[in-house]
Amino acid sequence: MARALExxxxxxxxxxxxxxxSDLNVPLDGNTVTDDGRVKASLPVLTKLAEAGARxxxxxxxxxxxxxxxxxxxxAPAAKRLAELADFSVVTATDVVGEDAQAKAAALQNGEVLxxxxxxxxxxxxxxxxxxxxxxxxxxxxxxxxxxxxxNDAFGAVHRKHASVYDVAKCLPAYLGDLxxxxxxxxxxxxxxxxRPFVVIMGGAKVSDKLAVIENLIGKADTILxxxxxxxxxxxxxxxxxxxxxxxxxxxxxxKRYLKEAPEKGTEIVTAVDxxxxxxxxxxxNFEIRPIDDIEGGELGEKxxxxxxxxxxxxxxxxxxxxxxxxxxxxxxxxxxxxxxxHGTKAVAEAIVASDAFSxxxxxxxxxxxxKLGYSDDQFGHISTGGGASLExxxxxxxxxxxxxxx
Ligand SMILES: Nc1ncnc2c1ncn2[C@@H]1O[C@H](COP(=O)(O)OP(=O)(O)O)[C@@H](O)[C@H]1O
Ligand SMILES: O=C(OP(=O)(O)O)[C@H](O)COP(=O)(O)O
Numbered sequence: 001m002a003r004a005l006e007x008x009x010x011x012x013x014x015x016x017x018x019x020x021x022s023d024l025n026v027p028l029d030g031n032t033v034t035d036d037g038r039v040k041a042s043l044p045v046l047t048k049l050a051e052a053g054a055r056x057x058x059x060x061x062x063x064x065x066x067x068x069x070x071x072x073x074x075x076a077p078a079a080k081r082l083a084e085l086a087d088f089s090v091v092t093a094t095d096v097v098g099e100d101a102q103a104k105a106a107a108l109q110n111g112e113v114l115x116x117x118x119x120x121x122x123x124x125x126x127x128x129x130x131x132x133x134x135x136x137x138x139x140x141x142x143x144x145x146x147x148x149x150x151x152n153d154a155f156g157a158v159h160r161k162h163a164s165v166y167d168v169a170k171c172l173p174a175y176l177g178d179l180x181x182x183x184x185x186x187x188x189x190x191x192x193x194x195x196r197p198f199v200v201i202m203g204g205a206k207v208s209d210k211l212a213v214i215e216n217l218i219g220k221a222d223t224i225l226x227x228x229x230x231x232x233x234x235x236x237x238x239x240x241x242x243x244x245x246x247x248x249x250x251x252x253x254x255x256k257r258y259l260k261e262a263p264e265k266g267t268e269i270v271t272a273v274d275x276x277x278x279x280x281x282x283x284x285x286n287f288e289i290r291p292i293d294d295i296e297g298g299e300l301g302e303k304x305x306x307x308x309x310x311x312x313x314x315x316x317x318x319x320x321x322x323x324x325x326x327x328x329x330x331x332x333x334x335x336x337x338x339x340x341x342x343h344g345t346k347a348v349a350e351a352i353v354a355s356d357a358f359s360x361x362x363x364x365x366x367x368x369x370x371x372k373l374g375y376s377d378d379q380f381g382h383i384s385t386g387g388g389a390s391l392e393x394x395x396x397x398x399x400x401x402x403x404x405x406x407x
Contacts, residue, residue, distance in 0.1 A: 005045060013052045017055045021059050156389055327358070
């Protein structure tokens with residue numbers, strides 16, 4: 001059983017160094033954080049520790065700088081946002097485990113939080129070599145002096161076997177942060193004991209990445225609604241032509257198998273009946289609504305590019321969502337970045353908000369899409385901070401950052 005943060009707090013942390021892995025991987029526009037959801041989600045654990053008088057050292061990554069120091073991936077804008085939101089004082093270091101980090105860690109006062117630079121500036125963080133990662137973990141641990149502790153609160157990164165997520169937990173007394181605990185509890189309950197009907201909406205563009213998720217949900221969900229870029233591989237599995245729409249030909253056989261197995265295992269798979277096609281991947285394309293089994297049959301012919309679910313499908317999906325008691329949604333059902341092809345995603349969000357269901361939204365683009373459409377986070381049951389992590393959890397994969405804590 002993993003030890004929870006509360007246990008560490010009850011041991012007393014005043015004056016003690018606590019290394020916290022947070023997920024501060026936020027989108028930036030230059031030096032400005034454009035969505036501070038992950039910074040906000042990291043605050044409660046840091047606040048608890050700071051209030052208890054710990055000397056907190058935060059490790060986090062931003063983007064994928066590939067083991068090189070690269071200013072566009074500096075953690076500084078995220079740390080600055082943290083400082084703006086926090087009630088504790090935030091110090092930043094210009095390196096990860098170097099002279100500046102060491103000096104600032106040594107000078108840290110009780111109740112202060114030090115954010116070291118992007119851990120991925122050091123190639124050993126993501127190395128496949130256990131010894132290399134272990135060496136980097138030792139250097140991170142060295143920042144904590146004699147009696148350090150470790151808390152993993154970076155749900156978005158728990159599927160990564162990286163030094164600051166995995167190896168460090170083997171070197172220090174390690175605890176599960178509240179954010180990771182909440183995320184796992186919600187996903188576990190949804191998967192193992194959902195209130196029914198349990199309806200899943202799968203969309204987005206990463207078809208092959210998400211098929212394993214669908215496979216694991218067959219037999220668990222009552223209904224799976226398929227929209228977005230994923231829908232065209234399903235249409236092709238039914239033998240229909242899909243024009244220029246997103247299609248993963250090598251996944252067609254897998255999808256055929258799902259379509260056959262799902263009803264045998266008590267899961268209804270519902271695919272689009274009509275789609276909004278454009279002659280270009282743009283908000284200003286010429287649009288045409290086509291039946292799913294005849295996408296190329298209209299004016300756009302083979303140029304038809306399915307960009308959103310059509311009006312009949314919106315109604316069909318809303319009908320399926322109406323009486324749901326648990327809803328899991330991953331991936332916009334159309335190109336929600338364009339106003340003209342965001343109607344399907346909006347209809348799904350509306351149907352979820354109108355239902356009595358406990359809803360979970362997983363996936364960065366889905367959360368961003370609903371926020372952009374004007375919905376607030378509290379209109380949904382739970383918005384996960386981890387896209388890849390929540391999907392791997394639902395696939396039934398072992399998540400190294402959680403496994404190492406014994407959770
Ligand atoms: N029909 C479609 N054609 C092309 N792209 C699509 C389509 N439907 C959705 N998308 C795109 O899928 C992307 C999100 O997919 P994905 O990354 O899989 O979702 P998430 O991050 O929520 O897991 C969005 O950028 C959206 O524009
Ligand atoms: O943004 C993240 O992933 P996500 O977009 O799948 O939620 C996490 O911070 C993990 O980052 P990574 O996919 O570069 O390891």
